[in-house]
Amino acid sequence: MGKLFHPDKRERWKEIFFRRVMPALTLLALAVGSLVAWWAFRLFSRPSRTNESRELFHGVHYERTVSDAPRRVTVHKVRLDLDESGLGFVVTPGDAFGGKEIPARTTSAFLDEFGAQVAINGAFFEPFHSNHPLDYYPEPGEVVDVLGRAVAEGELYSEDNQDWPTLCLSSNRVEIALGELPVGVRWAVAGRHLLVDQGEAVEAKGDAFNVELHPRTAVGVDERGRTLWLVVVDGRQKNYSEGATLKELAALMVHLGAWRALNLDGGGSSTLVIEGEGGEAEVLNAPYHTRVPMRERPVANHVGVFAKPAE
Numbered sequence: 001m002g003k004l005f006h007p008d009k010r011e012r013w014k015e016i017f018f019r020r021v022m023p024a025l026t027l028l029a030l031a032v033g034s035l036v037a038w039w040a041f042r043l044f045s046r047p048s049r050t051n052e053s054r055e056l057f058h059g060v061h062y063e064r065t066v067s068d069a070p071r072r073v074t075v076h077k078v079r080l081d082l083d084e085s086g087l088g089f090v091v092t093p094g095d096a097f098g099g100k101e102i103p104a105r106t107t108s109a110f111l112d113e114f115g116a117q118v119a120i121n122g123a124f125f126e127p128f129h130s131n132h133p134l135d136y137y138p139e140p141g142e143v144v145d146v147l148g149r150a151v152a153e154g155e156l157y158s159e160d161n162q163d164w165p166t167l168c169l170s171s172n173r174v175e176i177a178l179g180e181l182p183v184g185v186r187w188a189v190a191g192r193h194l195l196v197d198q199g200e201a202v203e204a205k206g207d208a209f210n211v212e213l214h215p216r217t218a219v220g221v222d223e224r225g226r227t228l229w230l231v232v233v234d235g236r237q238k239n240y241s242e243g244a245t246l247k248e249l250a251a252l253m254v255h256l257g258a259w260r261a262l263n264l265d266g267g268g269s270s271t272l273v274i275e276g277e278g279g280e281a282e283v284l285n286a287p288y289h290t291r292v293p294m295r296e297r298p299v300a301n302h303v304g305v306f307a308k309p310a311e
Contacts, residue, residue: 042294046240046286049074056274057117057307059084062284066241071213074241076272076285077256078118078230082172086308089169090114091150091187092122092301094157100145101158104138104298107271108281116304117275120230121217122189123148123158124265125300133290138298146300148190149181156181158190165262166190167303173225176260189264189303195250196220196261204246204263213243215270215288219303220258229256230303232272234286237293241286268297 049072052064059081066074080087092110094101104125111119124147130136138144149166150158166177169187178197181188193210194202195218204210215235221228231252235243244252246263253261268289276282289297 042292045294046237047074047284049240055310057310059087060118060305060307060310062274064284071242072238072240073244074234074286075252076232076234078272079256080174080228080230080305080307082174082226082228086306088171088306089187090116090304090306091152091169091189092304093152094146094150094155096157098143100143101150102146102300103141103143104300105140105302106296106298107273107302108283108296109140109298110302111273111275111281111304114304115306117307118230118305119273119302120219120232121265121269121271121297121299122146122301122303123150124192130268130290130297133292133295136290136297140298142298144300148192149188150190150301151181151185151188152301154184154186156188161190164190164192165194165260167219167221167262169228169303174221174228175225176219176221176262187303189301191219191262191264193246193263194260195246195263196253196258199223199254199259201247201250201254204250209267210246213245214267216244216246216249216266217264217270218249218253218261219264220253220256220261222257223259227257229253229258229261230272230305231256232270232285234270234288236267236288236291237286240293265299269299271296271299 049066056062061079063077107119125144146158148161148164166188168185216233218231233244234241271287272285273281287296289295
């Protein structure tokens with residue numbers, strides 16, 4: 001045992017500790033501290049859990065509602081009044097590359113690129129995986145296929161799943177088509193489930209994802225085709241907002257007054273962005289991608305709205 005405490009060996013171990021072990025521990029502590037600070041910043045940058053109602057732009061009204069029963073949920077609702085002048089639409093255009101249709105973008109990047117004032121994520125897409133914060137697909141610019149029909153500037157660039165309901169947009173009318181697309185449609189994006197038809201909730205059928213609590217994105221139109229609702233429900237964030245089922249989402253759209261409503265891509269894709277002060281993109285909801293709060297998922301396509309400043 002005496003050899004273990006020989007002065008030369010003690011000095012040698014001290015040298016190893018201070019030259020190698022201590023710097024490594026210091027770097028590890030800095031890395032962990034930075035990660036904790038980064039995570040805390042994202043948590044505290046989420047929108048306040050308070051009710052809010054305001055006019056975003058001319059003909060564009062925003063409302064945030066929070067509830068604590070039966071669970072904590074935060075809902076973001078944008079109502080567009082097409083009877084007001086100056087509203088227009090844009091859907092992410094197709095861009096055939098590598099056998100797929102479109103390079104993925106975050107909703108904020110889409111809003112910045114096309115100069116829109118409001119934007120939400122759009123259609124379901126593939127391929128996709130989200131294993132952890134460093135392992136996911138797609139990253140920005142990686143190509144994906146849009147699921148369902150999609151139209152941009154009158155060009156149909158995706159036409160699979162033609163039985164899926166499709167949101168069709170023009171400057172003076174919006175509708176959700178259940179069969180053939182309207183003649184001359186300029187902008188369109190499809191969803192997987194019809195939530196509301198003729199003012200009545202439609203029962204969601206399919207896999208467990210429909211009855212579980214998740215973030216959700218939905219669009220709804222009135223019977224005249226002159227009002228459009230864009231709705232995002234935050235989810236997967238305990239003690240902040242846990243999400244909704246499709247049945248609950250359908251009930252919400254009925255309550256808003258939708259004649260027809262459509263479920264778009266949800267989960268980590270659900271994002272609502274507006275043009276904020278200085279023209280920079282401002283995220284209004286709390287996206288949750290790769291288990292990271294306030295991290296936007298790059299998605300296939302989006303619905304954008306052009307609007308004039310509020311009066």
